[in-house]
Amino acid sequence: MKKSIAAVSVLAALTLVLAGCAPASESGTTEIRYQIQDPEDADSLALIQGSVDQFNDANPDIKVTLEAVPLDQQRTVLQTQLRSGEGPDVFQYDTGPGYAGALSEAGLLLDLTDAYTENSWPVYDFAKERVTFDGKVVGIPQELELLGVYYNMDILAASGLEAPASVDDLFTGGESLIGEGIIPFTFGDEPGWPAFHIFSMSLVSALGADKVQSLIDGESQWNEPEVVKVLDLVFKQFLDAGLYPPTPTALTYDDANSLFLSGQAAKNPTGSWLIADLADADFEIGFMPFPASDGPGAFTGGLGAGTFVSASTKAPEAAITFMSFLVSEERGRYEVETLQRIPAFPVDTAGIEISPLFANVIEEVNNFATGGAALGASIDVNMGDEFNKAMSDGIQALLTGSVTAQELADSLQAASEL
Structure with a gap:
């Protein structure tokens, strides 16, 4: 996967924007674990790590540690980890009733309904419905498929x-x-x-x-x-x-x-x-x-997957700050141009270098x-x-x-x- 000059510009812009929206400093650095489903591609994983690094650089009071776990392994152990309080703070997971819906029913996901309102997260309504269970919005749709x-x-x-x-x-x-x-x-x-x-x-x-x-x-x-x-x-x-x-x-x-x-x-x-x-x-x-x-x-x-916050996280404010980053305009442009993904929220693609095929799909x-x-x-x-x-x-x-x-x-x- 090639990384264009325009993509580098997007990352630079992302750093500037995030630097102005860091949460109030707490004593020391708040650490949160961010678990994703292993993309099984070293280049893709490196690009995702690079985006996380941009967030960390712009938010010195928060440190996000990226963990990549094979999909089958995650589905086997995640619910047990969340129940024991040893799971990740923020994690990628499938959005269907049998996946995120089951975690929500078990009380393992943080209710993000108020966070949506307070932070004006611009997620498409039809996508938000897929991460809503029993009237609670419990995640951010990560990628449209x-x-x-x-x-x-x-x-x-x-x-x-x-x-x-x-x-x-x-x-x-x-x-x-x-x-x-x-x-x-x-x-x-x-x-x-x-x-x-x-x-x-x-x-x-x-x-x-x-x-x-x-x-x-x-x-x-x-x-x-x-x-x-x-x-x-x-x-x-x-x-x-x-x-x-x-x-x-x-x-x-x-x-x-x-x-x-x-x-x-x-x-x-x-x-x-x-x-x-x-x-x-x-x-x-x-x-x-x-x-x-x-x-x-x-x-x-x-929805290919969504991003969720553990109900037992000890750093909910830091987690929500990171979630806000995931639905920012700059992050959306980075996903489109560099990761070749379709975000679940509107993105201005003007000036982004993408193929005619991808432009048609968007x-x-x-x-x-x-x-x-x-x-x-x-x-x-x-x-x-x-x-x-x-x-x-x-x-x-x-x-x-x-x-x-x-x-x-x-x-x-x-x-x-x-």
Whole structure:
């Protein structure tokens, strides 16, 4: 990941702004631990550490220590650490009911409702709702994630194709691509979770954002015929038609991305977090919602993670000061330009050096953030562990022919009732 001169300027500006908003000095230095999910990339971790260092330099009375913990390890031990009072003061965690919602229900998160008002944190309302449980706002949404389909514009143009505008286009265009030795859709579901994204985006485009929300809320049934139809379409018919690699359950997520980046696959259904990895592609890339049966479909989105404060922190004021830094305009610009992330609050991108692809994604986010378009919910971040396990295991079984779409839908409905 390259660090531009403009990014350095943003960091310099960030230091000046933060220097003027440090809290009143206490005796000595207040230390807080800030735990993040390990990005598994040394360069990304270094950039995050650099941002934390900027905060520390601008706030000499506070010292934030960064801790990077593997995601699986964090999910295993965090709740135990928080209950014992040995957990981090501020931490990154998933925002769904089964994650942050469970911590909030257990009384392990600091109520930030008043902090939002007192500090005028400019978080998008729809994003703030995802970190609100039982009327309490308990976190700051860290990053917006948009689910959609990346497509190789050069391959489509060379094949005489346009971006698919309907499900029928996926099949007809797919036949042409297969004839040229190109995989229409890359898809690697060996880890189990990539299928969540395809299911979420295809279901939203097929049924609409409101219907999918009613499924998540338990107002509709996961084994209704229209849900079964989508499951059969994207995990059986697509596979049977050769739109995917032959054995998606044996292909890793990274290997699937490599098929797209190497030009062996024309389309890649995944999320906006991949944008930074696509920066060095030697072909033009477009980004679109998963098509509906009779039209272009709708985007699906969610929060990749949020940032929360432990209810047992001994330094709540310092923690809230750090949280204010995380939603500052300068931090937002740094996230956009340097980390290639979409903040959950408005950011003025004037003068920021970003790719046309990323600019397009940010424009789409601003569109639905201001009420200009509907945004469907990402299923996995809104459902609990039991449901997500049933979804992961069931989709892999459908892909290998072990169950039918109806049987999978029945298992999802059963899991939703647990």
